[in-house]
Amino acid sequence: MTAIATRRARIERRTRESDIVIELDLDGTGQVDVDTGVPFYDHMLTALGSHASFDLTVRTKGDVEIEAHHTIEDTAIALGTALGQALGDKKGIRRFGDAFIPMDETLAHAAVDVSGRPYCVHTGEPDHLQHTTIAGSSVPYHTVINRHVFESLAMNARIALHVRVLYGRDPHHITEAQYKAVARALRQAVEPDPRVSGVPSTKGVL
Helix, strand or coil: CCCCCCCEEEEEEECCCEEEEEEEECCCCCCEEEECCCHHHHHHHHHHHHHHCCEEEEEEEECCCCCCHHHHHHHHHHHHHHHHHHHCCCCCECCEEEEEEEECCEEEEEEEECCCCCEEEEECCCHHHHHCEECCCCCCEEHHHHHHHHHHHHHHHCCEEEEEEEECCCHHHHHHHHHHHHHHHHHHHHCECCCCCCCCCCCCCC
């Protein structure tokens, strides 16, 4: 197998709604430092980085005085962009990954294909998550945003991502199990495969 080059990215994304800096190392050890101004989202991104074994630093300043939506979605866009950039030419990776994650009464599943063809399927969340707020200590997280996070991540990383909730009741558990399932699936998909030296595709490109 040919040695994989350093797989790191730094992304700066600035709009009228948010100012974001992300540093990502795919070959890290799960060292994560996140501050988006939305405490529950910080918790979710910390879980994602940790369980993917990525080194991840996120700094977001957004218009949370209006609502958290812009901050959350824009950060997911930047994170997806960083992931795509860090993957480089995708030589020597496993490409596919999937994971089932239980969290108490909840079970979630995620599957990833680092295909270069962005797509997202998000299914199975109970209807009440369309109207649930996880308040935390300050800026609330509306769970209806979950779909937007995964879509933004997939589209900007140019991966196919399928996320489903098999069952669950607690909105916190349902949301966290999904983030962790995505993390573990990504960890598998981006791992170096010792039996692959080139791009893992019969087309020769991803």
